[in-house]
Amino acid sequence: MNLKDKLINSFENLVQSSNGSEAEHVGTKRTESMAVFTAQGFPSMKDEEWKYTPLNKSIKRDYQLESQFSTDVKSSEVDSFLCSGIDSYKLVFVNGVFSSALSNTTSQENFFVTNLKDAFSGDSEIFNEYFGKLADTQQSMVALNTAFAKEGAFIYVKAGSVVDKLIQIIYINNDNSEAQLSQVRNLFVVEDRAEVQILERHQSLTDEYVFTNVVTETSVGNEAHFKHFKVQNNLDQTTLVDSTFVQQGAKSSSLVDTFAFGGDLTRNNLHFEFSGEYAEANMDAITLLKGDTIVDHHTFVDHAVPNCQSNQLYKGIYDEKSKGVFNGKVMVRKDAQKTNAFQQNNNLLLTDLAAIDTKPQLEIFADDVACSHGCTIGQLDDEALFYMQSRGIPIKEAKAFLMFAFAGDTLKNITIPELKAQLINLVAQKLNVNLELNELNI
Amino acid sequence: MTEEDKILHEVTNSEYKYGFVTDIESDTISKGLNEDVIRLISMKKNEPEWLLDWRLDAFKKFKEMTEPDWANVTYKKPDLQSISYYSAPKPKKTLESLDEVDPELLKTFEKLGISLEEQKRLSGVAVDIVVDSVSVATSFKEKLGELGIIFCSISEAIQEHPELVRKYIGSVVPKTDNYYSALNSAVFTDGSFCYIPKGTRCPMELSTYFRINQAGTGQFERTLLIADEGSYVSYLEGCTAPSRDENQLHAAVVELVAMDNAEIKYSTVQNWYPGNKEGKGGVFNFVTKRGICHNHAKISWTQVETGSAVTWKYPSCILKGDYSIGEFFSVAVTNNYQQADTGTKMIHIGKNTKSTIISKGISAGNSNGNYRGLVKIMKGAENARNFSQCDSLLMGDTCGSHTFPYIEVKNKTARIEHEATTSKIGEDQLFYCNQRGIGTDEAIGLIVNGYCKDVLNQLPMEFAVEAQKLLSLSLEGSVG
Numbered sequence: 001m002n003l004k005d006k007l008i009n010s011f012e013n014l015v016q017s018s019n020g021s022e023a024e025h026v027g028t029k030r031t032e033s034m035a036v037f038t039a040q041g042f043p044s045m046k047d048e049e050w051k052y053t054p055l056n057k058s059i060k061r062d063y064q065l066e067s068q069f070s071t072d073v074k075s076s077e078v079d080s081f082l083c084s085g086i087d088s089y090k091l092v093f094v095n096g097v098f099s100s101a102l103s104n105t106t107s108q109e110n111f112f113v114t115n116l117k118d119a120f121s122g123d124s125e126i127f128n129e130y131f132g133k134l135a136d137t138q139q140s141m142v143a144l145n146t147a148f149a150k151e152g153a154f155i156y157v158k159a160g161s162v163v164d165k166l167i168q169i170i171y172i173n174n175d176n177s178e179a180q181l182s183q184v185r186n187l188f189v190v191e192d193r194a195e196v197q198i199l200e201r202h203q204s205l206t207d208e209y210v211f212t213n214v215v216t217e218t219s220v221g222n223e224a225h226f227k228h229f230k231v232q233n234n235l236d237q238t239t240l241v242d243s244t245f246v247q248q249g250a251k252s253s254s255l256v257d258t259f260a261f262g263g264d265l266t267r268n269n270l271h272f273e274f275s276g277e278y279a280e281a282n283m284d285a286i287t288l289l290k291g292d293t294i295v296d297h298h299t300f301v302d303h304a305v306p307n308c309q310s311n312q313l314y315k316g317i318y319d320e321k322s323k324g325v326f327n328g329k330v331m332v333r334k335d336a337q338k339t340n341a342f343q344q345n346n347n348l349l350l351t352d353l354a355a356i357d358t359k360p361q362l363e364i365f366a367d368d369v370a371c372s373h374g375c376t377i378g379q380l381d382d383e384a385l386f387y388m389q390s391r392g393i394p395i396k397e398a399k400a401f402l403m404f405a406f407a408g409d410t411l412k413n414i415t416i417p418e419l420k421a422q423l424i425n426l427v428a429q430k431l432n433v434n435l436e437l438n439e440l441n442i
Numbered sequence: 443m444t445e446e447d448k449i450l451h452e453v454t455n456s457e458y459k460y461g462f463v464t465d466i467e468s469d470t471i472s473k474g475l476n477e478d479v480i481r482l483i484s485m486k487k488n489e490p491e492w493l494l495d496w497r498l499d500a501f502k503k504f505k506e507m508t509e510p511d512w513a514n515v516t517y518k519k520p521d522l523q524s525i526s527y528y529s530a531p532k533p534k535k536t537l538e539s540l541d542e543v544d545p546e547l548l549k550t551f552e553k554l555g556i557s558l559e560e561q562k563r564l565s566g567v568a569v570d571i572v573v574d575s576v577s578v579a580t581s582f583k584e585k586l587g588e589l590g591i592i593f594c595s596i597s598e599a600i601q602e603h604p605e606l607v608r609k610y611i612g613s614v615v616p617k618t619d620n621y622y623s624a625l626n627s628a629v630f631t632d633g634s635f636c637y638i639p640k641g642t643r644c645p646m647e648l649s650t651y652f653r654i655n656q657a658g659t660g661q662f663e664r665t666l667l668i669a670d671e672g673s674y675v676s677y678l679e680g681c682t683a684p685s686r687d688e689n690q691l692h693a694a695v696v697e698l699v700a701m702d703n704a705e706i707k708y709s710t711v712q713n714w715y716p717g718n719k720e721g722k723g724g725v726f727n728f729v730t731k732r733g734i735c736h737n738h739a740k741i742s743w744t745q746v747e748t749g750s751a752v753t754w755k756y757p758s759c760i761l762k763g764d765y766s767i768g769e770f771f772s773v774a775v776t777n778n779y780q781q782a783d784t785g786t787k788m789i790h791i792g793k794n795t796k797s798t799i800i801s802k803g804i805s806a807g808n809s810n811g812n813y814r815g816l817v818k819i820m821k822g823a824e825n826a827r828n829f830s831q832c833d834s835l836l837m838g839d840t841c842g843s844h845t846f847p848y849i850e851v852k853n854k855t856a857r858i859e860h861e862a863t864t865s866k867i868g869e870d871q872l873f874y875c876n877q878r879g880i881g882t883d884e885a886i887g888l889i890v891n892g893y894c895k896d897v898l899n900q901l902p903m904e905f906a907v908e909a910q911k912l913l914s915l916s917l918e919g920s921v922g
Contacts, residue, residue, distance in 0.1 A: 048512070349851060349854035352821065354854060355850070355851060356850075357849065358849045359846065360860070361844070362834075362862060362864055363844040364836065364842060365842040366839060367839045368839075368866055369864060370865055371863065371864040372862060373845075373860075374861045374862075375858070376857075376858060377849065
């Protein structure tokens with residue numbers, strides 16, 4: 001039985017098992033979404049949006065659909081993947097199931113950090129207001145997630161409040177017994193003038209195949225500030241499809257930083273929408289790949305109202321047989337005058353087998369705008385390498401310096417020093433050098 | 443209404459000046475597309491057996507294909523059965539000199555501003571003119587013949603140089619390349635053929651004018667240009683059509699072959715009828731243009747696109763040989779309800795290949811302009827270099843501008859740069875000009891002219907003047 005049919009069959013069980021425990025509007029949404037997925041199926045390379053990204057290998061495998069909770073994850077092990085040295089709220093998901101023992105949730109008057117699972121009953125007004133409203137459920141992967149997802153992070157920040165600590169969400173996959181498909185769903189609601197910073201990490205530890213399909217819905221209120229850091233550091237058997245939707249109110253600012261370091265196939269759909277004027281959206285990303293891996297960044301920024309600004313800075317370094325895809329689309333609708341939209345995609349190819357397909361797209365229907373995109377593909381400068389070597393820096397370190405200098409400016413929007421240090425360490429680790437790269441002061 | 447709005451209003455209300463119909467008797471076959479029509483065309487043109495088979499094979503493949511819909515344009519698909527695939531001005535006989543050309547036709551050319559005789563005397567441009575489906579006049583043939591250059595209509599080439607035609611036709615654009623190239627391969631009726639022998643530098647600009655005159659006809663011309671080793675040629679192409687309420691289909695194929703060390707410069711000023719202000723009528727321009735470069739060869743495409751209701755055109759370069767160079771310079775102007783989806787493809791196969799893309803889009807009225815390009819670096823293409831720049835200028839708030847650049851790189855030594863900007867004419871630029879005593883009208887002209895300069899500079903002198911005129915026609919009041 002192929003994966004699609006298997007999913008369709010298991011959906012009926014899911015409906016029966018959750019009968020009565022979920023709010024009516026959730027049930028309706030699940031059924032509608034399932035119909036969308038049934039009609040569309042998994043995306044194929046014939047879809048323009050998936051032209052360069054072959055999902056066919058990933059969907060041929062046989063996956064266990066029920067999440068298997070595992071207790072053999074130690075707290076110390078989890079901590080090694082988290083940003084250390086600072087106090088934080090934690091949400092830990094093991095094989096797609098929330099672990100309350102490992103987590104550090106909170107529920108306060110001004111904000112809460114919790115598992116989304118309990119909200120499906122419909123008791124939470126915030127959930128009822130936002131769930132399924134921000135994501136585009138006409139996309140088949142989003143529809144699939146909407147039909148099945150039961151767990152994930154649910155974060156709410158009340159108007160005017162600032163969350164005092166970093167919120168860390170980590171998804172660990174360690175099931176060594178069978179391949180697994182997990183679908184997780186996040187909902188972040190940041191009300192007017194509120195502030196929050198979230199770190200989300202996907203970390204697979206198993207040699208078995210893992211397919212994670214995650215959807216995140218974020219609502220950022222007027223004058224609110226939202227920062228979301230994504231670390232995708234999976235092993236080579238992992239497929240990750242991440243669809244993130246952010247809707248921003250007037251004068252708000254948001255940042256989504258993506259650090260894609262591995263996994264068999266990673267697809268990031270990042271969707272920004274402005275509902276009020278003078279909002280600003282920033283997207284930064286470093287992609288550092290080795291082996292036979294592929295990372296696909298799809299961004300879509302919808303400028304529907306005037307006076308908003310969006311900045312995209314995507315840097316990629318591709319080694320061995322890896323492949324990178326970047327498809328950045330900026331839509332400036334008719335009335336969105338005074339829009340500033342910038343898009344930059346720079347890539348380094350290190351081997352002959354590495355490849356890059358990039359398509360920076362602009363669709364503009366307003367005349368008083370400043371939009372630009374730039375894209376470069378190149379390699380390390382031999383002369384610079386030679387210069388460093390002649391000053392006694394070994395070639396490996398010299399390359400690492402150059403690569404870090406190339407990609408480092410994507411870290412400029414990170415304000416938590418501990419987080420920045422951790423990410424820089426991770427980059428150094430990926431570049432396979434033992435250097436204190438943060439001393440470069442980039 | 444402010445001064446700027448007034449000018450924009452003028453800009454978006456200019457009329458098409460080439461919209462006259464010439465009253466020439468034509469030999470037109472009945473409408474419809476089927477094997478018999480293809481046999482009839484082939485028979486009328488007295489073609490050899492292999493070409494008929496080639497056409498029929500293309501038609502067979504064509505029937506299995508569907509019309510592509512990936513381009514960012516919307517239009518009512520033309521009914522291929524309601525088009526006449528052959529229309530020739532009567533009387534049709536071999537023309538020795540211009541005196542024998544139908545005087546009505548000569549008047550047409552004068553209205554178009556191409557006086558053949560004048561050109562013969564003054565500018566030294568050899569012209570091949572194709573009206574509807576048939577080449578009516580080729581000038582300077584003898585002079586070129588002395589150098590061994592063949593410049594004639596493709597029907598003539600099929601009769602007189604069948605070995606060359608047979609060798610190269612379909613070698614760059616295979617007959618089943620795409621829907622419209624397959625259709626063209628099946629029903630093409632005429633076009634230009636040019637062959638430059640080894641080591642020859644063509645002493646004059648070669649030029650072709652295309653005109654659709656007859657109602658209810660489509661134009662399917664085929665151009666084949668071969669520059670043998672070490673040769674050079676500069677080739678110009680211009681097109682116009684009468685104003686008609688119906689949409690006319692123009693589906694041409696252009697194939698360029700640049701052998702080792704050869705250079706081809708191909709310039710187009712496209713000014714098919716763009717439809718009226720309400721977007722009614724106009725030409726559908728669905729063209730496949732492609733060149734192949736062998737070692738150290740260079741192909742340079744320059745286009746000024748001001749006409750057509752819908753344009754769908756991607757002049758491309760296959761950089762097969764080592765050290766070959768491809769260039770693409772384009773100005774695409776859309777006004778009223780025009781839609782253009784145009785750009786280029788640069789396929790780097792050989793080592794040390796280089797390509798440059800400069801695309802300037804200007805959109806006004808309710809039009810939509812698209813740049814769609816592909817830069818592909820194949821695995822073996824060591825040290826490939828590409829620079830792309832696509833800028834768009836928007837005039838008014840009801841038009842749209844879009845860019846779809848595809849970049850696919852499979853070799854680490856490639857150096858690719860791509861940049862694109864979209865903007866409108868800056869108020870501060872206009873203000874600066876105004877306070878120096880330059881009226882808003884001229885100021886817009888100056889700015890647009892400067893904006894397009896990179897491309898207009900690539901055009902041969904004779905064409906650059908015409909292109910500027912065309913720009914001022916399409917954006918009346920803006921270009922001085």
